[in-house]
Amino acid sequence: MNGHTFFLADARLVAMPSGALWWPEERLLCVSDLHLGKAERMARRGGTLLPPYETQATLARLTADLEATGAARVLCLGDSFDDAEAAGALVEAERLWLMRLMAGREWIWILGNHDPAPTDCGGSYRGEITLGPLTFRHIAAGEAEVSGHYHPKCTLAGRARPCFLTDGRRLILPAYGAYTGGLWCHDPTLVALMRPGALAILTGTKAIPVPMPRRAPQIRPRSSSFAR
């Protein structure tokens, strides 16, 4: 499935081209930073009315990954909802879709800075969780750990892509949500988190590992974008 297989604390993991992490031995699929309900939240706060399809787009991608892997457990690594009200504001069809995905699977929500409190979506809620040799939390803080939060991205041959970062000690996942931006992996924050020799694994049609760039080779061109 075009993934890249690597080891973290002796656990064999697969970085999928979609940005999800697959742990075959545990039949566990881990995704981070879904930011569901982002468009609704912006509208609610008087911002622009973005195409209200990002939750569908994200759920469609998750559905495909679940079907491809046959995952029994799903771990959402925080910032699953864009804010506390976003979970309640999902339209009925999206809510039902999420329920269908959750049915028959063990579903763990790790709390993030955007969604620091449990929602009424079911599943279990944890600040962090340790499974076998690995600890899963939203923001990187220790060893043998899988985290998200930073939305790392990287360029290769002139193309920017969200990416995984791993240095054999910790792993940082790319953002999985449709309406998410990214932080360059040569940003000092990320460089400080990853040891020398770290890999960036680019997402796209195929997961491509490269040595993690640790310095800005140049000023990065910014694609047309906007901040909120």
Add this chain to the structure above:
Amino acid sequence: MSLLPPFLAPFFAARGWTLHPHQEEMLAGADAPALLLVAPTGGGKTLAGFLPTLAELGPHPAPGLHTLYISPLKALAADIRRNLRAPIEGAGLAIRVEDRTGDTGSHVRRRQRADPPHILLTTPESLALLLSYEDAPRIFAGLQRVIVDEIHALAESRRGDQLMLCLARLQRLAPGLRRVGLSATVEDPPALARFLAAHPGPCRVLMADPGPDPDIAMLETETPPPWAGGGGRHAIPEVLAEIRRHRTTLVFHNTRAQAELFFHALWLANEDDLPIGIHHGSLSREQRERVEAAMVAGELRAIVCTGSLDLGIDWGDVDLVIQVGAPKNVKRLVQRIGRANHRYNAPSKALLVPANRFEVVECLAALEAVRDHALDGEPRGPGPRDVLCQHILITAAAGPFAADALFAEVISAGPYAGLSRADFDACLDFVATGGYALRAYDRWQRIMLRGGLWQLRDPRTAQVIRMNIGTIIDTEVLKVRMRGRGGAPLGEIEEGFAATLTPGDTFLMAGQVVRYEGLHEMTVEVTRNPGRDPRVATFNGTKFATSTLLTHRILELFRQPGWPGLPRHTADWLALQRKVSRLPEADRLLVESFPHDGREHLCLYGFAGRNAQQTLGLLLTKRMEEERLSPLGFVATDYATLIWGLEAVTDPAPLFEAERLREGLESWLAGNAVMKRTFRNSAIIAGLIERTHMGRRRTGKQATFSSDILYDTLLRHDPGHLLLRITREEAERGLVDFGRIEEMLARTRGRVDCLRLDRVTPLAAPLFLEMGRVPVEGAGRQRLMEEQAAALMAAAGLS
């Protein structure tokens, strides 16, 4: 009997001025609801526009706004203010004239709203902003006249559409409002009059005496123009000699980068230390104002410039215009030539400097067209709906409105006269709810219907709307300034260019060589450095497509057995092309296929103009992707498209089947970079995306994401959405220009001549030096990415 009011007569007499016939006519027609004056440069057009205002206001006018003057350039507003001072002060009139642009301070702006001057000079964007305030009805209630200067230039872009919507609004606030348009020579004055008129009202056209034919020729140079490339540096000695021979010379370039390069080279060769300046739109305001002031004071012998000097400011003493590079468009060439000799009824003098051999042909075609009085121009399409969406937002910011009344107002604007109610309602729905098939925002509408009137749900959003007014979408640029406290601002460069710089690199900016030191708070810091081999910054210069008229004349020239009208070097070059390959013909499509530098190349000579050739590149690379020919990218010029890839194209004929191309357009329109760029522009104008403001930029980008994601999402989930329809229409007539592909297909009718050659041909060579290469995202690119990743891993000892 002159119509000149008696209180102006002594002033005119003291100056020895008499009225031109068209100035008399403007006074005579002062009561007409709309008048369009078409006059050559130097014809006293602006005074003609203002005379009726001065006549009506008289020596002791009552307070209140009487005349609104709108120009496309901020600098022009300031210049007109200075120029009006002479007659007003000279005749002792108590008329207050003020300008109001993006440069006007907030204190003055507030005072102008409370106590407007008699004559307010402004830009379309500043007018739109004024109309977004609640007190707009009070400010404009007594408005009598509006003067739109350089209306031919405004009509070429969305700025004109927005302005006409604003005039419709003004007309409602001040029903007696009369409109005047001032235009340079255009090919279709009645169309421009319909654009200006309060539909369905009339607009009379006044044609001033066009003056004598210009004195225009190609500059003969000792060194022939290079085989390829641009810039015209081979002509430096002859250009210097002409500058020496004339009082003041304007040296026009088509792009800012070329102006910088040329200026640098000119300066190095300027042994007499002639005072020469540079002026273009990427220079800082301080830099430009210094040059303008020196020019007005008569201190400069020449200015190297771009379209930034196409309009407006009356330089007075210019006696020669040199156009470096092919003019692309006969009408603009004629307007540029008019900059020389701002004296009525004296012939303008101009020289053309082709920058390469192909441009020699184009310049000859342009010269012949000028002599034949042939003007080119494409009819303008209906007013774009993204501009209408913004207008609805602006209207809502000013206060509650009724949909019926707004619709009636909108269709009184010339560009929107044909707008259907359904289209209007779709725009209104987009502004209110986002217009999505999934009605997700009923609770969070931007504007709500309350008591029959539409109004902002949250009045605080008026501020955001005002921040986003305007239809000019800049590419992302970074400011450049000298390092150190209080370092002088030099101008701006594109982010894409900045991205290629590493500390120590030198480049040309404002005519000097500077060294890139680093990026500090989103400003590029540089030091002075007379480095040897500077690079050239890329700028957001508009690239015009060579007009249909000119390309047809070029193809006509190709048919000749020999070219006595062309310099020897160019005639020889064409002969060589004819010998090793063929010359393109109007009724056949020439395609060349050859290997070069480890890649396979395909060059097709469609002569359809830059934008259409670019579209052809997009369509063909998509077809090639389907045929597994692994295209990697392409580049387009006005006459050809060059595609490179990993596989040779042995049989290109099927790629050019007209039907397949048309079908390709349909599916292709979906996912390409041109569409995404067009979508971004429309989305910003329509208010879906807020402009990025420099102050809001942060290094942490988690909250920032690309407009491409919105485009992709919308395309997948809501393909019929209004913004996608607008994007398609815009792209088809602008960047996509499929009309000219159709024109090319119609004249070639499937007659494709494909030649397989062993090397680059004379005519294809220039394409290898073109800027603006477009990468193709496909299997070839994926192969390259994987190869590069493998190389990086191997280098790091990780594979």
